[in-house]
Amino acid sequence: MAMSGGKDDGAPMMEMNTTPLIDVMLVLLIMFIITIPVATHAVNIDLPAPSEVPQNVDMNPIKNKVILTQDDLILWNGTPLNQNQFVATLQQSLALPVEPELQFQPDEFASYELSAQVLRIIKGSGATKFGFVGNEQYRDFGSGPKDVNATTRVP
Template sequence: MAMAGGSDDGAPMMEMNMTPLIDVLLVLLIMFIITIPVATHAVNIDLPAPSNTPDNPPVDPIKNKIVLTPQGDILWNAQPISQGQLVGNLQQSLSFAVEPELQFEPEAQASYDLAAQVLNIIKASGVTKFGFVGNEQYRSFGCGDCAPLQS
């Protein structure tokens, strides 16, 4: 009775059995994937929980807006400032009786590294009234020839 793939003439098989080798490689691959630390770069910001209670005070009319441009500029209420000036402005805003709201709006092509640095400065300053604004401009993705995604 002949085996599939050749005749059984009693000669030794000349091909190497690859199944154990593949099994060992798959186990090593799975172990390697499990042991790799997750590569994440996150800036943890404690955002306040939303509240719909009517006894909240009215929204403060004084708002400061930070905009990051693709050229690497930091704009404080449309005026370019350095990171050192940003720290001073944040400390000055905390000295008011009622802390003004700080709005953060990076433009679409702004540097992620600059955004992470500015967020770290804001977090270190102790600002509590903080919000991301302008996200509605990124609501639909797609190319110029494609229809935008619908939610």
């Protein structure tokens, strides 16, 4: 049993089939969208230049001492430096023909945070000759003052 969807008078079909045309146009549109580069937004920022090494820093070719004070100062052979200057001075000392020994001596009341930051900077610099100085001041660490009993509460 044959069914007819429209009139069939034997005349040729006068309407164009637009489905393949739409399919091709959609494929071209998708290819065009994929090939468009993603717009990137950039903001130009003028960053401050790192501070140079102070000219009065004493650079010893044999050994250099880094001291941390209780006031959170970094001293390089007695010269106070900020962290940027410390990094630059450390790199300058490592650029010497023979790497000098770096001695680290924190004050007994220096902050742990600054000590950790300085040790991280030293480790990241690639220094190989490194040592701790002044550990004898911590010989009685944890024992507390001599005149206080461990069971006594301090107000």
